[in-house]
Amino acid sequence: MRNTSWKISENAIILNPKVSEICSLLIPTLPPMPKSKREGRVIRVTGGDVWVEVEDRLLSCVLRGRFRQRGRGVQIAAGDRVLVSTAGPDSDVGAIEEVLPRESSLSRFIEGRDSGEKLIVANIDMLFAVTTLRAPSVNYNFIDRVLVSAEWGEANACVCLNKIDLVEDRSEIERLAAIYTSCGYRTIRTSAKTGEGVDELEKMLQGGIYAFVGESGVGKSSLLMKMDQELDLKVRSLGEKSKKGRHTTAYSQLFPIRGGYMADTPGIQTFGFPGTELESISNCFPEFRDMESDCHFHRCTHSHEPDCAVKAALEQGRVHRSRYDSYLSILSEVEARIKKKAY
Numbered sequence: 001m002r003n004t005s006w007k008i009s010e011n012a013i014i015l016n017p018k019v020s021e022i023c024s025l026l027i028p029t030l031p032p033m034p035k036s037k038r039e040g041r042v043i044r045v046t047g048g049d050v051w052v053e054v055e056d057r058l059l060s061c062v063l064r065g066r067f068r069q070r071g072r073g074v075q076i077a078a079g080d081r082v083l084v085s086t087a088g089p090d091s092d093v094g095a096i097e098e099v100l101p102r103e104s105s106l107s108r109f110i111e112g113r114d115s116g117e118k119l120i121v122a123n124i125d126m127l128f129a130v131t132t133l134r135a136p137s138v139n140y141n142f143i144d145r146v147l148v149s150a151e152w153g154e155a156n157a158c159v160c161l162n163k164i165d166l167v168e169d170r171s172e173i174e175r176l177a178a179i180y181t182s183c184g185y186r187t188i189r190t191s192a193k194t195g196e197g198v199d200e201l202e203k204m205l206q207g208g209i210y211a212f213v214g215e216s217g218v219g220k221s222s223l224l225m226k227m228d229q230e231l232d233l234k235v236r237s238l239g240e241k242s243k244k245g246r247h248t249t250a251y252s253q254l255f256p257i258r259g260g261y262m263a264d265t266p267g268i269q270t271f272g273f274p275g276t277e278l279e280s281i282s283n284c285f286p287e288f289r290d291m292e293s294d295c296h297f298h299r300c301t302h303s304h305e306p307d308c309a310v311k312a313a314l315e316q317g318r319v320h321r322s323r324y325d326s327y328l329s330i331l332s333e334v335e336a337r338i339k340k341k342a343y
């Protein structure tokens with residue numbers, strides 16, 4: 001387990017806000033000696049500034065040009081392990097030299113001019129897909145898209161149903177939990193307001209890297225603050241409506257917690273499937289995996305084909321309607337992208 005001495009709030013600025021400019025002046029004078037490279041963990045990425053924890057210190061680092069892929073932004077995220085070079089052992093600034101291979105990642109596809117896969121967090125031991133039944137009301141499609149992206153990035157995931165204090169009828173909670181436990185996902189029930197279930201959540205944090213991911217307003221930052229009372233994150237004030245395209249948390253950031261880290265991530269509106277192949281979608285639905293070999297067609301898309309084992313399971317209630325609908329919505333999204341040649 002790590003023992004971390006630094007504490008940062010999400011609004012903290014390390015050194016000077018113009019640190020990138022300072023670094024760009026400093027970097028050319030850095031000795032290009034591989035010996036000075038040190039390993040660190042990316043804590044947050046904002047534009048060209050990357051905060052990296054190196055041996056219990058927080059350094060502000062710049063990215064070398066080769067990490068900026070034209071039209072794709074920066075392919076580095078909170079949770080990444082990196083090698084940084086510094087002017088000396090006590091320097092507070094550095095440059096990212098290398099991003100080490102990832103064990104897992106969470107990413108999504110973004111449409112538009114800069115279309116492509118965008119990383120959200122890397123090397124997560126467990127992702128918490130945070131959702132609510134009330135305020136906002138449940139969005140199964142969104143939860144499924146987060147879980148599917150986690151599967152795609154080989155990240156373990158579970159469902160965290162927050163704001164249970166707002167639900168009078170407990171059978172609603174159990175219905176949602178039953179859907180996900182039957183697919184193999186652990187489901188925990190929490191309230192950041194009353195503290196119910198937060199113990200169970202904390203027990204799951206075993207010194208690794210964890211991430212809260214979910215729609216805006218589901219209480220990701222609030223849960224984090226409930227676990228670490230010293231944290232002072234921005235949360236949406238009561239009565240403040242979610243404005244389209246707005247979220248309270250602005251970027252993914254790791255916070256030290258229980259000997260590991262928890263990433264708070266911004267509420268994301270659309271969670272495009274990060275893959276580019278139709279076949280890879282059903283692999284990301286664990287409950288479909290054992291059925292697919294029984295489909296009549298080898299490359300069955302489980303949509304229009306006859307003798308489809310997944311559709312048969314849907315009719316028999318072994319696959320949940322909401323999960324199947326999410327599958328179809330991802331399938332048509334990727335089909336449309338292939339047609340548009342958006343890759």
Ligand SMILES: Nc1nc2c(ncn2[C@@H]2O[C@H](COP(=O)(O)OP(=O)(O)OP(=O)(O)O)[C@@H](O)[C@H]2O)c(=O)[nH]1
Binds near residue numbers: 248267
């Ligand atoms: N009743 C109730 N309210 C909660 C709970 N958790 C969070 N809230 C409230 O929900 C609102 C949104 O919480 P945030 O923590 O800002 O949500 P978030 O998921 O971090 O939102 P973004 O940063 O926009 O993605 C705030 O007003 C919180 O006080 C809960 O368990 N119960």
Ligand SMILES: [Mg+2]
Binds near residue numbers: 221222234248249264
């Ligand atoms: Mg937040």
Ligand SMILES: [Zn+2]
Binds near residue numbers: 301302
């Ligand atoms: Zn099929």
